Amino acid sequence: MSLVKTKDGTSFLVPFILITSLFFLWGFAHSILDVLNKHFQDSLSVNKTESALVQAVVYAGYFLMAIPAGKIISRYGYRVGVITGLILYAIGALLFIPGAQILNFSFFLLCLFIIGCGLTCLETAANPYVTVLGDPASAERRINLSQSLNGLGWICGPLVGGMLLFNESGEDSQSAIAIPYAAIGVVVLIVAFVFSRVKLPEVIETEDETSATATTKSSIWQHKNFVFGLLCIFLYCAAQTGLNSFFINYTTETTTISAQTASLLLGFVCMGLFMFGRLGGSWIMSKMRSELLLGICAVGAAITMPIVIFASGTLGIGALFVCYFCESIMFPTIFALAIKGLGAYTKQGSSYLIMGIVGGGVAPLLMGYIADTTGNMQPAFSIPMICYIIIAIFGFWLLKSKKVAK
Numbered sequence: 001m002s003l004v005k006t007k008d009g010t011s012f013l014v015p016f017i018l019i020t021s022l023f024f025l026w027g028f029a030h031s032i033l034d035v036l037n038k039h040f041q042d043s044l045s046v047n048k049t050e051s052a053l054v055q056a057v058v059y060a061g062y063f064l065m066a067i068p069a070g071k072i073i074s075r076y077g078y079r080v081g082v083i084t085g086l087i088l089y090a091i092g093a094l095l096f097i098p099g100a101q102i103l104n105f106s107f108f109l110l111c112l113f114i115i116g117c118g119l120t121c122l123e124t125a126a127n128p129y130v131t132v133l134g135d136p137a138s139a140e141r142r143i144n145l146s147q148s149l150n151g152l153g154w155i156c157g158p159l160v161g162g163m164l165l166f167n168e169s170g171e172d173s174q175s176a177i178a179i180p181y182a183a184i185g186v187v188v189l190i191v192a193f194v195f196s197r198v199k200l201p202e203v204i205e206t207e208d209e210t211s212a213t214a215t216t217k218s219s220i221w222q223h224k225n226f227v228f229g230l231l232c233i234f235l236y237c238a239a240q241t242g243l244n245s246f247f248i249n250y251t252t253e254t255t256t257i258s259a260q261t262a263s264l265l266l267g268f269v270c271m272g273l274f275m276f277g278r279l280g281g282s283w284i285m286s287k288m289r290s291e292l293l294l295g296i297c298a299v300g301a302a303i304t305m306p307i308v309i310f311a312s313g314t315l316g317i318g319a320l321f322v323c324y325f326c327e328s329i330m331f332p333t334i335f336a337l338a339i340k341g342l343g344a345y346t347k348q349g350s351s352y353l354i355m356g357i358v359g360g361g362v363a364p365l366l367m368g369y370i371a372d373t374t375g376n377m378q379p380a381f382s383i384p385m386i387c388y389i390i391i392a393i394f395g396f397w398l399l400k401s402k403k404v405a406k
Helices: 013-043 053-076 078-095 096-102 105-131 136-165 170-176 178-197 224-254 259-284 290-311 314-327 332-338 341-376 378-401
Strands: none
Touching: 013 053, 013 078, 013 105, 013 136, 013 178, 013 259, 013 290, 013 378, 053 078, 053 105, 053 341, 078 096, 078 178, 078 290, 096 105, 096 178, 105 136, 105 332, 105 341, 136 178, 136 259, 136 332, 136 341, 224 332, 224 341, 224 378, 259 290, 259 314, 290 314, 290 332, 290 378, 314 332, 314 378, 332 341, 332 378, 341 378
């Protein structure tokens, strides 16, 4: 497979497959949050702003754990970073078992914070590792391909959560909250054991593998593509999480669709389009510059938001479907373009970029506040629209300035 071969013919197929399997795990963890958001509103009587704390605490884990995770990876390597993340993920997930008996919102938030810390380690290790497992020229294609499995996780989360939490018996759904987390906790422990027995090659990001300008910079902050990319990671995660958090609310409030059916739409249609977009994006990038594709997709996503805000019903939901397809390639593409050319700063840059994921904890709070104060979910989608516009500017700026070589 040429996508995971270096110029000298070295193949990284096995480590690529192993690392790519991790992308499913954090996709599932994130997507089931969107079902929990609505579930806690109904079962624990919290408002939209309070329920947004479900996402906020997970992304707070990203913000607080990103730099420690980077230091762990820099000192002990990618494999230790992965194992650390898996263990934290498993602990947080298994704590949902006593949580289902306690039924305390604050305890659930603590569990989710621990999971967020684990996901931080996984993403800090896996995202940059995938980009260096082969020719640097195909880094964006490689990470989009890996992120496609992440899309599969995003499909499964709402499906599993919706079936268990939005059934007809409220009492059953209370105890059922532990089932998906107990199962995933066991799976994660098994995966951690596998990684403890497998040796991953440490790939050194040298000047020859990245950019001749990498060693001429005395600070990571002198790389303009990284600084702008960091902002865009923050904004993308804000937009994506805001969309995911309130898709079910938007659907149930503007149509007669039930919460369970809305969760199925989120899983099958939205996340199906999301996954398909990443697979297609990886192929398109072999024909088109990734910067151009990013700009086009961001413009497309921005155009859908006024429809969501001012229309409703089938038209508004259709616009959301299109937005999910357009935003699919954004995170992996922004990430790859932001760290391209960093050389020895790659692991440090990855830590900061993962820290930028905290944007996902900000937008739901803002959107929940707008919805609660206006009594209408629709105006809140102006927040993602602003994010997509700035991301589009990033893509076209890179294309015009040629700061990142193809």
